[in-house]
Structure formats: C-alpha cells, structure tokens
Amino acid sequence: MRRYFFIIIIIVFLYLSNNSVTFASSNYVLPYPSAMPGSFVYKLELVKEYLMSYWYFGDFGQFKYNLQESDKYLVEAKTLFDYKQYLLGYQALTNSDQYFEKIRPSLISAQNHNKDISEKLSILKEAALKHIEELNKMRKNVPETFVWSPEKRKPSNLNLGWLILNSIKIRGQVL
Amino acid sequence: MIRLSVLIYLLSLACFAFFTFAFVDIHLFYLRNLYTGLYLTHRLELSAVFTLLVAVLFGCFYIFITNSDKLKHLTNKLVLLVVAAAIIAYPAALTFDIFNYMTTAKVVYQYHENPYVIYPLEFVGEPNLLFTRATNKLALYGPFWILLTAIPYFLGFGNFILTLFSFKAFIALFYLATVYLIRKMDRNAVIFFALNPLVVVETLVSSHNDIVMVFFALLAVYFIKLDKVSSIVAFVGSVLIKFSTAFLIPVYLLSFFSKLKSERIYAYSAISMLVIFALSPIREELYPWYAIWFIAFTAFLNKNKFLQTLVLVFSFGLMLRYIPYIATGNYFGPTPIIRNALMILPVLIFLISIWLKRYFPSRL
Numbered sequence: 001m002r003r004y005f006f007i008i009i010i011i012v013f014l015y016l017s018n019n020s021v022t023f024a025s026s027n028y029v030l031p032y033p034s035a036m037p038g039s040f041v042y043k044l045e046l047v048k049e050y051l052m053s054y055w056y057f058g059d060f061g062q063f064k065y066n067l068q069e070s071d072k073y074l075v076e077a078k079t080l081f082d083y084k085q086y087l088l089g090y091q092a093l094t095n096s097d098q099y100f101e102k103i104r105p106s107l108i109s110a111q112n113h114n115k116d117i118s119e120k121l122s123i124l125k126e127a128a129l130k131h132i133e134e135l136n137k138m139r140k141n142v143p144e145t146f147v148w149s150p151e152k153r154k155p156s157n158l159n160l161g162w163l164i165l166n167s168i169k170i171r172g173q174v175l
Numbered sequence: 176m177i178r179l180s181v182l183i184y185l186l187s188l189a190c191f192a193f194f195t196f197a198f199v200d201i202h203l204f205y206l207r208n209l210y211t212g213l214y215l216t217h218r219l220e221l222s223a224v225f226t227l228l229v230a231v232l233f234g235c236f237y238i239f240i241t242n243s244d245k246l247k248h249l250t251n252k253l254v255l256l257v258v259a260a261a262i263i264a265y266p267a268a269l270t271f272d273i274f275n276y277m278t279t280a281k282v283v284y285q286y287h288e289n290p291y292v293i294y295p296l297e298f299v300g301e302p303n304l305l306f307t308r309a310t311n312k313l314a315l316y317g318p319f320w321i322l323l324t325a326i327p328y329f330l331g332f333g334n335f336i337l338t339l340f341s342f343k344a345f346i347a348l349f350y351l352a353t354v355y356l357i358r359k360m361d362r363n364a365v366i367f368f369a370l371n372p373l374v375v376v377e378t379l380v381s382s383h384n385d386i387v388m389v390f391f392a393l394l395a396v397y398f399i400k401l402d403k404v405s406s407i408v409a410f411v412g413s414v415l416i417k418f419s420t421a422f423l424i425p426v427y428l429l430s431f432f433s434k435l436k437s438e439r440i441y442a443y444s445a446i447s448m449l450v451i452f453a454l455s456p457i458r459e460e461l462y463p464w465y466a467i468w469f470i471a472f473t474a475f476l477n478k479n480k481f482l483q484t485l486v487l488v489f490s491f492g493l494m495l496r497y498i499p500y501i502a503t504g505n506y507f508g509p510t511p512i513i514r515n516a517l518m519i520l521p522v523l524i525f526l527i528s529i530w531l532k533r534y535f536p537s538r539l
Contacts, residue, residue: 057287057288058286058287058288058293059287060286060288061288061289061292061293113286116298116299116300118299120297
C-alpha cells in the first residue's frame with residue numbers, strides 16, 4: 001500500500017512540475033518603469049524623448065534609441081495594464097510597437113554603411129525574446145476587449161487581445 | 176653655461192623622442208616595422224633611461240629659469256627647436272590618449288555616430304580597437320574638442336600614420352599659440368611654461384589636449400579687458416574642451432565684473448586649477464599632464480621664485496610617476512604607492528632644504 005502511495009506522489013509531482021507553460025526566456029534586462037502618464041514628470045519625459053531622437057543620431061544611435069524607447073513603453077504598458085489603465089496601456093504598447101518596428105531599418109542602414117551589425121542583431125533578438133516573454137504574461141492578465149467609456153463621448157472598443165498578439169508578431173519577425 | 180645647458184636640453188629632448196619608440200605597441204600594426212618589444216623585455220633599463228633623461232631635462236630647465244634674462248633672446252628659436260625635436264616622438268609611449276582622440280574622431284566623422292552615446296567598442300572589426308584604450312567609455316572630452324578634431328582627422332586623409340602625426344601637429348600648433356599668447360601677456364612668463372619638461376613631454380610628445388583647453392582659458396583672460404565678447408567665447412570654448420576650466424568660473428566672473436589686477440587673476444586662477452588638479456583622483460587619478468592647468472597660470476607669477484621653484488620640483492615629481500609603470504608594466508600591486516612616493520619625494524626634499532637653509536643659513 002505504501003509503495004502505491006509513494007508512486008502516486010511521484011506521478012502527481014511530475015505532473016505538477018510539467019504543468020506550467022515555459023516561454024522562451026531571455027537574459028535581456030528591461031528597464032524600471034519610468035514616470036506614468038498624468039504626472040508632470042511624464043510630460044518632461046516626452047520632451048526629453050523628442051530631443052533624444054536627435055541626440056541619438058547615426059545608425060547605431062537610432063538602434064539604441066528605438067530599442068530603449070520600445071523597452072520603456074513596453075514596461076509602461078505592462079505597469080498600466082496591471083493597474084487596469086487599459087486605454088493608457090493600449091497607447092503605451094502601440095508606442096512600443098512603433099519604436100520596435102524602427103529598429104530593423106536602422107540596422108539595415110548600418111549594414112549599408114559597412115558597419116558590422118552581428119552584435120546588434122543578437123541584442124535585438126534577445127530583446128525580442130524578452131518582449132515576447134512579457135507580452136505572453138500580459139495576455140494572461142489583460143481582457144481580450146475592453147470598452148472604454150469616456151465622459152461626454154462615445155465609448156470605444158479596445159481590442160487588447162489583438163494588440164498584444166500583433167505586438168508578439170512584430171517581435172517575432174526579427175527572430 | 177646657459178648655451179651648454181640649452182644644447183644638453185635639446186639633445187636630451189631628441190634622445191627622449193628617440194627613446195619613445197621603444198614603446199611602440201605590439202598591436203599597432205601600422206608601425207610594426209618600428210616595433211622592438213623593448214618595453215616588454217627591458218623594463219628596468221628603460222626606466223633608468225627615462226629617469227636620467229627627465230632628470231637632465233629638469234636640471235637644464237632649472238638653469239633656464241634661474242638665468243632667464245640670458246636666455247630671453249634665444250627663446251623663440253629654442254621653442255621652435257623644442258617643437259622640432261619633440262614632434263617626431265612616438266606619442267603613446269607614456270599614455271594612449273592620442274589613440275582615444277583619433278578613435279573618437281573616427282566615430283563621429285567616419286561612422287557618423289554620436290560618441291556620447293555609442294562606445295568605440297561597438298564597431299566590431301574596427302582596427303583602432305586593437306591598440307586604443309578605454310574603448311568601453313563614451314567620449315571623455317567636451318563637444319568643442321570633438322568639433323576641433325575634425326581638422327586633424329580630415330588632414331589625415333584616412334591614412335593612420337598621417338592622421339597620427341596631424342593630431343600631433345595640431346596639438347603642437349596650440350602649444351606654439353599658447354606660447355605666443357603668454358609672450359603677449361608677459362614676456363617673462365614664456366620660459367617657465369614653454370620649456371618646462373612636463374609641459375613639453377605631455378604636450379609635444381604625448382600630445383594631450385590640455386594645452387588646447389589652456390590656450391582658450393588664457394585667451395579668455397587676455398581678452399577680458401580688451402573685448403568682453405571674445406573673452407566669453409574663448410572661456411566657453413575652453414570649458415567645452417575638457418570641463419576642468421569650469422573651476423575658473425568664480426575667478427573669471429570676479430575679474431569680469433571688477434577691476435582685478437592681472438597678477439591677482441593669475442594667482443587665483445593658478446589656485447583654482449591646483450584645486451581641481453588635487454581633486455582629480457576623485458574622478459579617476461592624478462595624471463601628470465593635468466599639471467599643465469596650473470603651470471600655465473603659475474608662469475605669470477614670476478615674482479614669486481619660491482612658488483615657481485616649488486612648481487618645477489613638483490613637475491619633476493609628477494614625471495617620476497611614470498617610472499613604476501615603465502619598470503613593472505602594470506598599475507597594480509605596489510605601483511600606486513611607489514608612484515605617489517616618487518611624486519612627493521622631490522617636493523619634500525625641496526621643502527626640507529629650504530627649511531634647513533632658513534634655520535641654519537651659516538652651515539649650508
């Protein structure tokens with residue numbers, strides 16, 4: 001009887017240990033959340049973001065800038081979704097996608113200027129993996145759709161599930 | 176005596192220039208025909224030669240400043256001969272900063288990237304990475320310096336050796352311009368600055384950009400009573416080369432808005448630059464070429480012979496800081512302690528001798 005009990009425990013343990021879904025993981029480190037929309041600091045951050053787009057000139061500069069901004073907005077979206085600020089989170093994730101889509105052209109331009117992009121490509125792949133990892137986590141906690149009803153305006157439907165899937169698709173293109 | 180010391184000084188300097196080629200880097204494939212490997216195999220002999228040459232140069236320099244009246248008519252020729260003797264030297268014998276200037280210029284003018292956000296290390300396959308130090312650091316100098324480096328960079332026409340020597344020539348021009356400016360401000364100050372072996376070695380041999388920063392700082396002082404706008408432009412230019420002259424802001428504002436005597440301006444400036452020099456270990460470490468910052472202003476305080484001799488002795492001590500590295504090839508272990516001891520020792524000996532002379536005048 002004891003033997004059977006022991007076997008059952010092992011089977012249950014093995015089942016539980018394999019039950020959790022493991023996503024592709026990456027050592028890439030995302031930044032801390034920055035200031036959030038609505039604060040005065042956030043407005044200053046927007047000004048800085050605009051100015052930095054010129055400061056980070058050059059192909060590698062643009063690579064760095066777009067990746068940093070994409071990371072920043074992804075973390076912002078995640079934080080906002082955690083606090084159920086779906087409209088702001090939606091906008092942040094859209095921004096992150098826009099910046100991410102600009103990364104590859106900057107690398108193509110660098111390659112055209114005879115710069116070795118092998119290291120940058122591996123950084124980009126690591127970043128994409130990390131983004132996908134975070135986006136998959138987001139998918140679990142965010143509703144598929146959300147009706148946003150602002151005061152004195154028509155409500156709008158935010159297709160959050162589609163947005164997150166699209167974000168994953170964008171990142172997946174660089175893998 | 177003075178003519179002999181001039182001859183010995185120039186010969187020693189030419190020997191020093193020749194001596195620097197013993198340090199041609201093994202990774203510097205552009206100069207592989209000049210590579211000897213002596214800096215790896217004959218460390219002690221090289222440290223002995225270095226000590227000897229530095230001692231002789233400072234000995235001659237002491238004779239120059241104590242007989243400056245006899246040397247005045249020779250100053251122009253001497254300065255030009257000093258440039259001619261030192262400019263041929265290999266610039267990375269004692270430090271590697273010139274490669275850093277060149278690589279930063281390459282990041283901007285060849286790769287069209289911002290050196291304040293992109294590390295040189297990020298350019299995989301870049302040949303300069305083989306021999307440039309601090310490639311894991313963003314641009315260390317101000318934007319005005321980076322802008323100015325466009326001149327020697329483009330004059331190099333993409334050829335490494337031509338670029339290396341155009342950077343050297345560019346720095347040498349600033350040395351000559353600084354000497355000319357000092358001469359315009361006070362003829363008696365030229366020898367103390369222009370022939371100080373530390374200034375000569377660090378500017379004309381190792382080609383540090385501190386001379387460019389100092390030139391614009393002196394230009395700002397020169398214009399302060401003649402043309403306020405030019406003075407401000409020159410001062411801002413100086414700060415935007417290496418930031419250290421930002422420590423001159425209080426003195427500069429004081430002299431800008433009050434009728435401060437020139438001597439006071441120089442004295443306060445020398446003190447300010449000495450303070451930032453002394454604080455430099457907080458940021459990194461005490462590099463000998465930082466002394467150029469205060470030597471430039473001390474040159475004008477020629478009434479104070481004690482101070483000038485003290486600065487001379489300290490300059491000598493600072494040059495001795497190189498010995499432990501030349502002898503051991505590393506910056507660790509006992510090197511930092513020995514380096515500081517060698518720097519302080521000449522100053523202590525000088526101060527003790529002064530004290531002894533004062534209290535036992537009859538016996539010495």
